[in-house]
Amino acid sequence: MADGTTQTAVTQFFPGIGPIPYEGPESDNPLAFRHYDKDRVVLGKTMEEHLRPAICFWHTFCWDGFDIFGSGTFPRAWHEGDTPAAAAAKRRAAAFEFFTKMGTPYYCFHDVDVCEASPTPDELSANLAIAVDDLERHQERTGQKLLWGTANLFSHPRYAAGGLTNPDPDVTACALRQVRDCMNATQRLGGENYVLWGGREGYDTLLNTDLKRELDQFGRFLAMIVEHKHKIGFGGTILIEPKPHEPMYHQYDFDTATVYGFLKTYGLENEVQVNIEPNHATLAGHSFAHEVATANAFGIMGSIDINCGNYQNGWDTDQFNVDTRDITLAMYELIKGGGFKTGGFNFDAKVRRQSSDLEDLFYGHVGGLDALAKALLAVEALFAHDRIATNKAERYSGWTGDLGQFLLDETTSLDAAADRVMSDGINGQHSSGRQEYLENIVARSLD
Numbered sequence: 001m002a003d004g005t006t007q008t009a010v011t012q013f014f015p016g017i018g019p020i021p022y023e024g025p026e027s028d029n030p031l032a033f034r035h036y037d038k039d040r041v042v043l044g045k046t047m048e049e050h051l052r053p054a055i056c057f058w059h060t061f062c063w064d065g066f067d068i069f070g071s072g073t074f075p076r077a078w079h080e081g082d083t084p085a086a087a088a089a090k091r092r093a094a095a096f097e098f099f100t101k102m103g104t105p106y107y108c109f110h111d112v113d114v115c116e117a118s119p120t121p122d123e124l125s126a127n128l129a130i131a132v133d134d135l136e137r138h139q140e141r142t143g144q145k146l147l148w149g150t151a152n153l154f155s156h157p158r159y160a161a162g163g164l165t166n167p168d169p170d171v172t173a174c175a176l177r178q179v180r181d182c183m184n185a186t187q188r189l190g191g192e193n194y195v196l197w198g199g200r201e202g203y204d205t206l207l208n209t210d211l212k213r214e215l216d217q218f219g220r221f222l223a224m225i226v227e228h229k230h231k232i233g234f235g236g237t238i239l240i241e242p243k244p245h246e247p248m249y250h251q252y253d254f255d256t257a258t259v260y261g262f263l264k265t266y267g268l269e270n271e272v273q274v275n276i277e278p279n280h281a282t283l284a285g286h287s288f289a290h291e292v293a294t295a296n297a298f299g300i301m302g303s304i305d306i307n308c309g310n311y312q313n314g315w316d317t318d319q320f321n322v323d324t325r326d327i328t329l330a331m332y333e334l335i336k337g338g339g340f341k342t343g344g345f346n347f348d349a350k351v352r353r354q355s356s357d358l359e360d361l362f363y364g365h366v367g368g369l370d371a372l373a374k375a376l377l378a379v380e381a382l383f384a385h386d387r388i389a390t391n392k393a394e395r396y397s398g399w400t401g402d403l404g405q406f407l408l409d410e411t412t413s414l415d416a417a418a419d420r421v422m423s424d425g426i427n428g429q430h431s432s433g434r435q436e437y438l439e440n441i442v443a444r445s446l447d
């Protein structure tokens with residue numbers, strides 16, 4: 001296969017594995033969906049329309065299983081090629097074969113995932129342009145769509161101290177060029193969002209870091225990126241992905257609330273939303289549902305990188321999330337908030353290093369998508385008699401009454417509020433939060 005050409009054989013990389021069918025909850029076929037029936041209508045939309053599932057390039061098609069203690073464990077045909085460019089073309093072809101067999105509608109990529117290693121900015125621009133031509137052909141051939149693209153501003157050694165927050169403007173200029181090229185590529189491929197994950201936008205020690213300057217420069221360059229979006233007429237949503245630490249000791253996009261404060265400070269809260277990741281929520285000491293509810297509260301709920309971490313040590317292990325109860329709690333908040341608009345569930349998840357068979361890639365994604373579908377069905381069941389909402393309405397009902405309205409009135413002073421205690425004979429009686437009752441309702445929705 002020549003460089004940059006489109007793979008024509010349909011089953012070169014995953015021989016013997018056909019399209020993944022929906023077989024229903026009684027099926028014990030490990031290569032079939034038990035809950036994800038993409039055309040099934042749930043709460044007014046199909047499962048596919050609610051979940052908008054996407055598969056990522058990096059974990060499944062770029063990573064060869066290496067970790068800091070050992071080399072790659074995955075023998076993949078698409079990691080080999082006569083030239084690096086030929087291997088990159090194989091990687092793209094293998095990815096689209098996988099996407100098609102999974103029957104999912106979207107994919108996601110970093111610029112460096114889809115082309116060969118490119119040491120200089122000029123080489124990356126040229127190689128990305130060839131890759132984008134090929135991605136466009138694969139999209140036309142398969143009907144796959146791009147959920148989002150992103151520039152990798154953390155792997156190249158020049159980004160050791162960050163991209164947009166680097167102390168050296170030479171490095172930041174390289175980062176801005178990568179973002180410009182990757183946003184233009186995302187627009188050309190019909191991408192519905194553009195993501196910024198600031199993995200190295202942060203610091204290891206304040207002894208060498210001017211924190212205020214770095215935050216101001218992050219705000220300045222994010223505004224520049226937003227301006228470019230409008231200049232080229234890119235209709236997608238710009239997303240920031242919160243993460244508290246790793247690889248840096250402290251990262252500026254700590255969690256959704258921190259990102260909102262940052263956006264508000266630099267006047268970008270109506271231009272940028274968040275791409276939430278459950279594993280990053282865990283690292284920040286939050287639950288997945290907390291991050292979704294917080295994003296809804298601030299009006300910046302954009303998209304989700306679905307995965308989970310290791311519950312014993314909290315590491316960012318990017319595992320496939322099959323914890324239907326945890327997902328249901330977040331899905332309830334997501335659907336209550338109106339669900340995705342341009343976002344979706346991107347499987348930012350990887351099989352374990354010992355899971356080296358081609359089938360393991362399918363098992364991971366099938367289980368992950370079935371867990372999302374089961375959670376969506378659980379939310380449908382919860383909504384049928386929404387006792388969670390009824391309980392909340394009762395719990396807060398005092399605020400619609402006389403005292404609640406009096407306290408909330410902007411003309412009410414602290415003295416006047418305090419005096420109501422004596423004049424009304426109030427003693428602040430506690431009433432039950434009914435947590436166990438509510439947890440049982442969620443548990444039963446999963447029966």
Ligand SMILES: [Mn+2]
Pocket residue numbers: 277279280316317318
């Ligand atoms: Mn992660």
